[in-house]
Amino acid sequence: AQKVTQAQTEISVVEKEDVTLDCVYETRDTTYYLFWYKQPPSGELVFLIRRNSFDEQNEISGRYSWNFQKSTSSFNFTITASQVVDSAVYFCALHYPGAGSYQLTFGKGTKLSVIP
Amino acid sequence: DTGVSQNPRHKITKRGQNVTFRCDPISEHNRLYWYRQTLGQGPEFLTYFQNEAQLEKSRLLSDRFSAERPKGSFSTLEIQRTEQGDSAMYLCASSSLAQPTAKNIQYFGAGTRLSVL
Secondary structure (H helix, E strand, C coil), X not given: CCEEECCCCEEXXXXXXXXXXXXXXXXXXXXXXXXXXXXXXCCCCEEXXXXXXXXXXXXXXXXXXXXXXXXXXXXXXEECCCCHHHCEEEEEEEECCXXXXXXXXXXXXXXXXXXX | CCCCEEECCEEEECCCCCEEEEEECCCCCCEEEEEEECCCCCCEEEEEEECCEEEXXXXXXXXXXXXXXXXXXXXXXXXXXXXXXXXEEEEEEEECCCCHHHCCCXXXXXXXXXXXX
């Protein structure tokens, strides 16, 4: 069975602070993909990053960085120098090709509030 | 590219009525997905199409739900005899087989919010 756990339900930070959103996943498969999506109040899920299970390199994109650690089954997301526009719900998701399935399994999300 | 488009954005209906939602995927995306999202939860998979073929259905997709993608372009999701428990955001996503670097990345629309009174 696949499962994604985002233990932090809500986080509030003051603008310019760094913040890390945690994601822990469970899968028996050796080949899988991990994703992060952002859902602003408008409702549309915005794709941020995809990482495959064979690539444990950390990635940085502007103020965003991701730390993938297979040993702890974690794929954490850090926002550096947070801004008010970062306020949204962030979802971690898992896809394993497995038996030809293409569905994403999402965590419950972490609501991030950045206070000016 | 225009993004995934969903209509209507909001739908209010009375219990027992039928409702239909439409999703227009990103042009030339051959895969299309439907998800349901309730308050405070992540999206849950409902069903998936590759071109016009419906290849995967979740147990969440009860007999009252039906989805179609007749010409492999837009898709509709119909809920018959709506119940209050059907109140949720219905999200559509699409992805491309043809672009190796973007393969399996699902791009989402803004959703249709259904309220069943």
